[in-house]
Amino acid sequence: GHDEREQTLNQLLVEMDGFDVKGGVILIAATNRPDILDPALLRPGRFDRQIAVGPPDVLGREAVLKVHAKGKPFAQDVDLGVIARRTPGFTGADLANVINEAALLTARNNGRLITTEALEESIDRVIAGPERKTRAMSDKEKRVTAYHEAGHALTAWAMPNLDPVHKVTILPRGRSLGHTLVLPLEDRYTQTRSEILDQLVYALGGRAAEELVFHEPTTGASDDIEKATGLARAMVTEFGMSSKLGAVKYGTGDAQPFMGRDYGHQRDYSEEIAAGIDGEVRDLIEGAHDEAWEILTQYRDVLDAMVLELVEKETLAKPELERILAPVRKRPPHNTFAGFGKRTPSDRPPIEIPMSLRKPVSPNGSARGSANGAGKALPGVQPDPNAPAPPTDSGAFGPSQPHGAPYGGYPPPADPPYDKPGP
Template structure:
């Protein structure tokens, strides 16, 4: 709140005047009387030293003036008495030789007005200050509808496109917007019109807000920044008023750019809220739609918006003419991650042996925010250990902290539980290594980290944008490897596989209901594409398939999980000596890297190739073009000949699993 503006206001002077009047009236009412007790006053009346006396009715006060015989010439004394002693006081005054007077006090008009108006004035001042604070500090009263957008100053620290890495396509599109604002004649000469809006969408942490800040630094035009939640208030109509005020300011300073972060706060689909058409958010959205594409075609204002949920935005907001360009900002690829690491590595003392390309290969799927966090965690770990350079050890630990959380050194496991964890993680790693379509195992540890007692890291060597059916089946078998290892070795599974079972079940269900990888269900999309209900639009909607189909889906999911369990059982039994050796190494070293794992897995016997899945093909394989016939991967004879040290344990007795066919592919 601007205190200088408050002190210049008239209310401060009014309050000051009232206080001064009250103090002055208090001083005037004082007459220099010295107060004594009631008994002392009666003694003075009996002593015949009082020259005059005055009784003030209503206040039960007696004012005495002493004569010269008392030795205190002109001394004034006053005392108070209670009602029962009033007769005694009157008799004492009558018995003395003093002049007697009686007075009834009269309240002045000024004092009455002050007594009446002062409480209301104080209450008004309190409400004024509360009202000002509720409106955000320096705003004046009744200015709720003013926009809260912040104008980026030209003197502020600028972020340019050189500071953004891993989003080349988005930068190219936004650079064209910058050129359009700087040289519109070049585009208008060929009949091109300036885009009304640009929507940046993508997962959190991919750099959407950073791109907008880079546009602000490069554009050289007024840049207004505001959040979507700043439009909506508790007062009806405030959001629409703020939208109007924001665009009015931008039009007055056009060409200009408006950036709205998290636009889904006001841009959600209309008619899906509880408030219906009278919803305050919908009124704000309606005003935004009008401002973006109204009757004024000469508006030279560009709206840049960012959101993580483009699927919930209103279709009228996404049509051409409003958001002409929709730019996806996804997680960076390998080269993009390397450039991002180079940008965030500037100013950090990296050791000579640090290779950012290798670090980029270890972090597939990481966003720009994740990579920045990795380097920051590595710098913190280096400072914590009183080192001067950030080395590979600190970077590896930082990657683990970002992926799985900090290491829990205080959690001390018993020897048996540590042995179970070693075999559990060894089962994951061995199952992944024995499959033919999995990514390489890069790290296995039994050190508790985050909520996990240990973890196995399986990372791809290159970026992937689609996954095959065999790769998904390998993921299921790899997920069940930990549970199967517990069953083979201890014949007593633990609760440590709960998260593995959850992930495997989710993957299998999506294979059946979304990816069309079930010959029984077929290539049919079942259910919604998102696991989250879309507000009121999807609330109350039932399942879009019958109970028979639901039963079939559950059976197919069960078959996929059971086959993954059997495949994991097969490879772990066939490589039992490798599993024991891996568990022993884990108990001794606690963490194994990719080089140590490659040495242990050199004799692993791979799982046989699965039958070809051709349920979607109506013709025999012999009739297909050669390019469409998948080649059967050769079996590594050397890996098959790798001997197993001892006879594998017999599979424990349990109820047989239902099978529709030898393989899921032809189920």
Template sequence: MERTRFFRRPVVWIILVIIGVIALSSFFTSGPSYQHVETSTALERLNQPNIKKVLQKDKEQTLQIDLASPEKFDGKTTDKIETQYPYEVTGDIWDQVLQAKSAGRITGTIDTKVSGDNILFSLLINLLPIAILVVLLLLFMSQMQGGGSRVLNFGKSKAKMITKDTPKTTFADVAGADEAVQELYEIKDFLQNPAKYQALGAKIPKGVLLFGSPGTGKTLLARAVAGEAGVPFYSISGSDFVEMFVGVGASRVRDLFEQAKSNAPAIVFVDEIDAVGRHRGAGMGGGHDEREQTLNQLLVEMDGFDTKGGVILIAATNRPDILDPALLRPGRFDRQIPVDNPDMEGRKAILRVHAKGKPFAPDVDLDSVARRTPGFSGADLANVINEAALLTARNEKRAITNYFLEESIDRVIAGPERRTRAMSDNEKKITAYHEGGHALVAYALPHSAPVHKVTILPRGRSLGHTLVLPTEDKYTQTRAEMIDTLAYALGGRAAEELVFHEPTTGAGNDIEKASGLARAMVTQYGMSSKLGAVKYGTSGDEPFMGRNMGHERDYSDSVAADIDAEVRALIELAHDEAWEILVEYRDVLDSMVLELMEKETITREDMDRICERVVKRPPMSPFNGFGKRLPSEAPPVLTPAERDKLKAQAEADGQIAVGPNPNGSVEGSL
């Protein structure tokens, strides 16, 4: 089949014709021949002004006579003659030839070689380089635009139409995105039963935008719509519109919608639409930029002056924030559907979908796997199941066990183990204290997630890691929880300073994350009592300028100094918190490190046993400065009526009344 397609290309036939003509011409062209003539007669036929050069070749008795212009010689057209000379000559060869001829010394019969060229052959030799360049140019354009038959059709759409023979994905294959499935099911129902909606005057959305993090299942949802729709479905990527030629993208958009309208009702799916749908006017090309021309044509086709119904556009992107506002308005994308990471129930459903057809051990509980994978996307969960199956096959087992599932989760989070990395005992001890510091601080803080695993085995780019997993999905964080997160992040650095009296480079990533979180608390979330609930700094989000180039500082130098001071205060608060915990429970830290050095990995059950005497720190005061925690025996928050009653009773008894304010801070009065 591939060989047949190769010989159907016009470029191949052009090359074959050129080779055939050259071979045929060479066949009919006689090469150099020897004529048996008198040398004196041959020399008399040549005019002296036409002789360009005469030379003796390699000190032999051979003369080469080059003519300025070709002449007829014994029926041949030639510009070069080689003749045998009767004796060796020196100096001015031609003068000696003329003298020998006049003296009668050139007599007898000598073989004279006459080299002649065919006119057609000479013409082909001159035109051959040009022909080769033309053929290469045509071949290059053919390959660049998708084949010889499409050299002149690069303005046509590259959309692929989903046929009946394509393996179908249905809504039954989609899990963890129930809201998105419901919204898309309505489109499928409208295409199959339009009368139900038209009776109420309802109109189906012209465009549906699926946006969310990578791996959440946007393209999978589009494939499910294609399998369920029962109407022509065209699929194309946003990058297929943009080419090096100006106007090609707009031409492809027009051709795509013409095809869809001719087969209406139809669905068009554009994956990664941000490739053509970015903000206009943000680049250096101005209004003549190829991407902007393509976007303008797309806007016109979706909701322009001359539009026809029956075409529904579904698009997907990871970056809805950089899309042009004209593209997102109602009338174009009437419905915008977020596709987020699944919650607990969604993860359970996704794991069951990907577990179909795979053998699992009887004690495997996929619900526990879902609880251990908060924040995982659908693609991450699919990778967990696949990695577990691969590990099972690698170890020559017949069923997937909890051990392989646990290992696959670690591989997805931090990468594969690097058992070949040799570490000295001193570095291993430093890593153990570093990870032990993280684990002990996280265990003692009230708002930290439970410690699931601590290991000093190198994995990915880290020498070890501490895994904390929340027991439930969380979508917001309080200020106290963020401060506990900062303390947990700096627990490894504090342990190194406490035990070895100097830090190492192993805490670099921890400091980077802690600094970013502390700055976000001050500048974005308004969690500074000194600077207040003000957002500092704006981001232009220019899509062509890089992530940090568009940042604009909208505050003074004095405020910048205050921001730096508040960030440093938060970091120092977290560091002091971690230091106090490690000093108080130094013996627990040493016991944990000894077990880590022996086992290399400890689990949550081991942590509960080692840290059985560790007491949780009291909760942080919600917003009463830095580093002030409520006493552990603090009364619960009271209602205003209960607080007034306690105050009145205390005043009557002449005692000091202490009770929490509605905002949680502590006040005292006589």
């Protein structure tokens, strides 16, 4: 109860006040609910230095993977730098789970070395759950799922500001019947309006494919619609990306009580504004839906070819997607934001960052150097000169999240931060 809580807090404060400043004692605490801490705890001399610890970046992920990889046998072609770029948004616990899952898969298959394939499978398990081999889909459902996922992949490939498509599968995992995985080229923490609009198009690509081919939607797009609607509403009410409603935050909520989650949203605006918000959200969704429809109509032959291979192989990797989607051309960027009012943007371009100040980038796309020697080979493992080149898709707010139940969704925005990708 509250009495016990107050007594515990008071006793803690008394104990903290009893430390001698010259005693060399440092008190450290951690919480995922900084919003409910008593202000008395945060005053100078107590917990007065607060450090927000988010998911590690690509170099941090590689360092964490190296720690958990110690003492485990890996094949020569395993590159933890590639695995780090395949796991954007993963926490330390997620990365430990990736290594442990790969070790278990290797043991089940009577293997002696953990291979890249085992690590790739373990990443998919952490993201979307294990394969549901007992879930047998009918030929009709498999074809619908293939068109749905191919619609996501094709629209993602055509949008100019969207991350590269890494893999498409119609193998059931967890609650999903399939998913399309896109991965950023690098860690990102903010997004532009054009990038979010591209994500809306991608999110509705599966629904548009169902309507185009089968002349009616299915329940499989429910998760896509939910997430796309949430993103469009955030554009209007949180990010100030509506030219009609301006750079105003509408509604108050409990801001990220669990460091990335939100309890609810409370209205503090009129019915007229509420109707305007709903209209703006609907316009954003409809515009993205129309653009997805145009892309799929223009490249219907490519869509059918991808579905044919998906039904046959069930999973398409990046090299196969590059071959199938080669005829697809990037769409022109979205129109410039029109919400400046009487303010006229400058024609003067931004400054160029001097070469001496730019972050050095290695050929594999990641920044060079790290405290723990990120980028080096595993201890005791010699590099394989015939090994394939590492993929260039790496990368926060992702991994660009594979779709949820039952077909899919879209990658959530990088700002505000999200927890690890869910199934």
